[in-house]
Amino acid sequence: MIYAELISIGDELLSGLTIDTNSAFIAQQFESIGIFSRWKTTVGDDLDDICGALESALARADVITLTGGLGPTHDDMTKKALCRHFNVGTKFYPEILEKMRLRFERRGYPFPIINRNQAEYPEVAELMHNSAGSAQGMIFKVGEKQIFVMPGVPREMKAITTEEILPRLMNQTSHRMVRMEIHTTGVPESQLFEQIHEIFEAEPAVRVAYLPKHTGVTIRLSLADEAEASARAILSNLVEKVTRRMPEGVFGSGNDTLPGVVGELLKLRHLKVATAESCTGGLIASMITDVSGSSDYFETGFVTYADKVKQSLLGVPPDVLKNEGAVSEATIRHMLAGALERTSADYAIAVSGIAGPTGGTPEKPVGLVWIGVGRKDDFVVKRYQFGRDRVMNKEMTAMAALNQLRIKLQQDFVGCI
């Protein structure tokens, strides 16, 4: 197994004003060819710290990347650290300077002399071509260990990683990493774990990660194998088993999104859906229309935020609003009926709840939401209790509503979900 350590250099990374996405990119690229990152370190533009990080890394890893701290305005701290570490001077490459000068000339810019240091590199460095910029990549060898050095500009880092580093490392590894994701909603992480973890016990080589968000949990399966096809078959099998075990919770895998899955189910049968939203304020319609081609199955959305608009646009009777309140099963049933009568949709979604943070009462606390889905005379209406955060409540309501519609569509047309 080849282990990597990724070092990111830059004051702006340490202060947190720039988020380090470079090392995530490198780690993913490495993992896809079976090289695993075991440590990541971030240090500032500081000679001692760069040298210290490099020494620690050489004690632990086979492949080391250093990213950042190159380029005309960075004082070339990274090159200085490498010269110090290897106890060498720099070498001047006139052909690199000339190429740079020509590029500036072609664009009609004057050539700032500060660029001269872009043509100087530590004596023992082997250079790697940078197709996206002027700072060249570098390779250093220490016995069997390899150090790859790149500028921190993401575009340049990506060019050097994919065009120069990966081809060199690929024939040093045989492992390949295969990944699959299962997307769920409406089931808490711990309950999900209890219900499905024994499925994974049959495949102990598969790494399982639960990635929870308030809108749902994604389960990520990873398997490293020399034979990519067999790894793929093992993971597909697990995805299928989990999906069959939890048909109400699992809405998709891979690149599936819940609005996309619902859209496919509707499109397949030439059906249309209309929305009648109160507490989500248009979010459900917006999620449906995030999907390209959604105009095939979505034509109308009502955002009825006030009681009198539930009356005028959807025909909810005033006495229902008065006696049961806007957040009630009865109101939802009238919203569904109204949306179906006043549009040509086959299915409707209706939601009404108390998004918060204000507006709750002891009987109807913040986070209480009623959600209904259905077709003419055939509604499924459920009560949910979400949390205190307004925007999170909107998002959880929208996900629950779309999932309720997905389950209903699957029941109506497959007989079981």
Next chain:
Amino acid sequence: MIYAELISIGDELLSGLTIDTNSAFIAQQFESIGIFSRWKTTVGDDLDDICGALESALARADVITLTGGLGPTHDDMTKKALCRHFNVGTKFYPEILEKMRLRFERRGYPFPIINRNQAEYPEVAELMHNSAGSAQGMIFKVGEKQIFVMPGVPREMKAITTEEILPRLMNQTSHRMVRMEIHTTGVPESQLFEQIHEIFEAEPAVRVAYLPKHTGVTIRLSLADEAEASARAILSNLVEKVTRRMPEGVFGSGNDTLPGVVGELLKLRHLKVATAESCTGGLIASMITDVSGSSDYFETGFVTYADKVKQSLLGVPPDVLKNEGAVSEATIRHMLAGALERTSADYAIAVSGIAGPTGGTPEKPVGLVWIGVGRKDDFVVKRYQFGRDRVMNKEMTAMAALNQLRIKLQQDFVGCI
């Protein structure tokens, strides 16, 4: 000077599938109270590596944060590592378990026993309250040095950092970093720079960063000073100058959001707005209703995604749709008029465009959007050309529409914006 080292724990961070935004947040918060992060380290859910990282950090830093590796399905590697490092066992807190059980009960979920480990903590740990989840924060002291431990879920990490850690550290430092942000929309970064950069030349100690997103550019000003009040005065003055120079582009500062600013303008004058959306599919209504209290000024949203619904719900004449098309100034004017006639709103927003990626023609390419705002017989309708990405087009349209309404409201009631 107090130095910090930030340790992030998690296999998913090492593999690069999750990007570490937590340590950026912590670093920024620390910097605001004069604590500087000198190293960041990321290790996996591995006992040896967590212990190794902690030992290195204790040799270098005064304040150490450990984030991640807590929670029911993470094997509690972080707690195990701390028990090993301090050579102690765990202590069980029955009151924490009971609180958790009650929360599950309230939501009507069964209580999985796997959660029991959320009530066990290393004997020498002082606990910190987690207002956003069940895994408590922990503090360990090693002489003068302090170790703060938090779960990796960003919401929980943020709650513990701001509510527990910062108040404890604040009285140990004297430097204060004051930051202010100016939010703009609709002006490209380079144009913004050209128009305002000379304003900042008078205050060379202020660091200026331009943070561009597709929905707008935020300008962040930072100034470190022992006298917080004088730093605050300098930055406030700059914010005011920039706002006055670019009243159409600058919509707010600090925690202002565009829907929030628009909401304030409406509420102040007891006005109501209605939305009539085509290409944004409900996003504008959803953004308006993200603001708590929006029911004071928002009652009705129409999502008219199909031509015939623009006709039936808003009264756009069929011949206008046929001759001018749904994406046209004429259609927008009828959508505005319809929304105002059919609701009790004082102002309306209407948008229609080609979100893409399909549906474009040479005359009406993907990204073409018409946006109108106004009150009875007084409309401002403009044409925009955005890009090729569907979701980005929706977001840019929604921001442009809300900004157009903000400018109109300011013109109508202040005389000038």
